[in-house]
Amino acid sequence: MEQVYAIDDLLAGCRRGERKAQEMLYHRLASKMYSVCLRYATSDFEAEDMLQSGFVKVFQSIDQFKGTGSLEGWIRRIIVNTAIEIYRRNAKKHQTVAIDNVFDQEQQTFDMDKLEVGDLMKLIQQLPDGYRMVFNMYAIEGYSHKEIADALDITEGASKSQLSRARAWLKNKLYMIERGGNYGTYAG
Amino acid sequence: MERMQDKQFDQFFKDKVEGFDPPVPGHIWKNIQTQLEPESKPVVMLHKKRRSMWWIQVAAAVVLVVGAIMFYINRPTEVVYLTAKKVQQQEMPHQGKGVVSAEPVAKEKRSHATNNKESSRVVEQVSKARKESAMPKQMAQQSDAGIKASFDDAIPMSEAVKITHPMMADEIKTADLAAIDMETMPAQHEMAQREPFEDTVPGGPMKRIKNKKELAAGDILEYVASSVSPRNEKIISFASDEEGTIKVAVNFKALKIRL
Numbered sequence: 001m002e003q004v005y006a007i008d009d010l011l012a013g014c015r016r017g018e019r020k021a022q023e024m025l026y027h028r029l030a031s032k033m034y035s036v037c038l039r040y041a042t043s044d045f046e047a048e049d050m051l052q053s054g055f056v057k058v059f060q061s062i063d064q065f066k067g068t069g070s071l072e073g074w075i076r077r078i079i080v081n082t083a084i085e086i087y088r089r090n091a092k093k094h095q096t097v098a099i100d101n102v103f104d105q106e107q108q109t110f111d112m113d114k115l116e117v118g119d120l121m122k123l124i125q126q127l128p129d130g131y132r133m134v135f136n137m138y139a140i141e142g143y144s145h146k147e148i149a150d151a152l153d154i155t156e157g158a159s160k161s162q163l164s165r166a167r168a169w170l171k172n173k174l175y176m177i178e179r180g181g182n183y184g185t186y187a188g
Numbered sequence: 189m190e191r192m193q194d195k196q197f198d199q200f201f202k203d204k205v206e207g208f209d210p211p212v213p214g215h216i217w218k219n220i221q222t223q224l225e226p227e228s229k230p231v232v233m234l235h236k237k238r239r240s241m242w243w244i245q246v247a248a249a250v251v252l253v254v255g256a257i258m259f260y261i262n263r264p265t266e267v268v269y270l271t272a273k274k275v276q277q278q279e280m281p282h283q284g285k286g287v288v289s290a291e292p293v294a295k296e297k298r299s300h301a302t303n304n305k306e307s308s309r310v311v312e313q314v315s316k317a318r319k320e321s322a323m324p325k326q327m328a329q330q331s332d333a334g335i336k337a338s339f340d341d342a343i344p345m346s347e348a349v350k351i352t353h354p355m356m357a358d359e360i361k362t363a364d365l366a367a368i369d370m371e372t373m374p375a376q377h378e379m380a381q382r383e384p385f386e387d388t389v390p391g392g393p394m395k396r397i398k399n400k401k402e403l404a405a406g407d408i409l410e411y412v413a414s415s416v417s418p419r420n421e422k423i424i425s426f427a428s429d430e431e432g433t434i435k436v437a438v439n440f441k442a443l444k445i446r447l
Contacts, residue, residue: 022224023217030212038210052216056223117208120201139198140205167197 007071014062022059029072030055033079039124039136040083054082080141084151087133115177123173130154131166138163 010028013021034051041047058075065074127135133152137143138159143151145159152159 019221019224023221026217026220030216031209034210034212035205035208039205048213048216051212052219052223055216055220059220059224115204117204120204121208121210124201124205140202164194167194170201171197 011062011065011067011071014059025071026055029075032072033075035121036076036079037083038121039140040080040087040132042125042129042132046086050079050082050086054079057082076141080137081151083136084133087129088153091129115174119177123170126173127166127169130162131169134159134162135166135170139167 007025007028010021010025014025030051033054034047037047037050037054038044041050054075058078061078065071124132124136130152134148137148137151138145145156145163148154148159149156154162
């Protein structure tokens, strides 16, 4: 309860444009949001840029927050939207990666507990652009294929196929890690 | 079955990454702060500044233009008078004729202070014959008419003075010569001044001195005939009395324009 009140206080301060309140809100959520950014970005540098412009949008449009959901969820959606914007902006630059060579690993279970979260983050970062977006949005954020299709300007079918290919790609990497391979160099 | 596995797989990733709390680089907040700053104040300030500067520049330009026009219209007028006039009639014992003294005078700014009373006084001796022959030719001018060359002026005062001085010097020279050669000199002096309006000049001794005198006359001519800036006026006026009341005045500028 205390934390809810505290966030409400910060929200009121942010609405009044108080720099101190903005700073406190930022420090409270920065790490979580940076984690989100790292998943969507291809590099730490891009993640920092994402976090920065995402929070700038948050403070500039804080008045639009109706208070129906949690403030954190609202901020997170803004961060993800920022990530989508950056992806779409860069989409023209990125060549479409040939995806046919990805094959499904027969092994369906992995000893996940041994994996460091940092390693998983790196794996996600290394996912080809389209896979990474769809996997993050569907598997982690919980968007529907329709929402993803609308956001990325692709068909639902494309979203589904990219998701399954992303999973196959990740499984393949995890398999190689378990076998003691160097996953870091197998991007694509 | 396959689906469940996929869901488990997704859930596994989700659980793992959700608990991830990476350290955030400290400079990001500073960047956010600076990015939020220009949004509100500086941009607007810049706009205001630029706008107000624009008005100041326009106002300054208008003031300058109006000032220049006012200055042009009300520019100070300075007039330099070169005056030769009859001061008095003197009876000269050896000639028994009326003697006309010509006084070259330089006056500035309508102050009619004559400076000819000392060395520059010229006693002009005019023979009756000469006077008679010269008189009719002078038409509007009386024999004792002073010739005034008025320079209306954008010429600064100091410059006007400079112009005046050499003439005075010439006149003084003339006066000295006159003192030496009483017969020819004065007549020549008067003639020299009248020359612009006179065609014929009696020859003989006069011619000899005329060459010398022409220096002075030339100077006057130079002022009279020299080109005038379209902005300036050049007035030649003729005055007959002590106070310098103008009888006839000719504005060369007006003539020039008509021609």
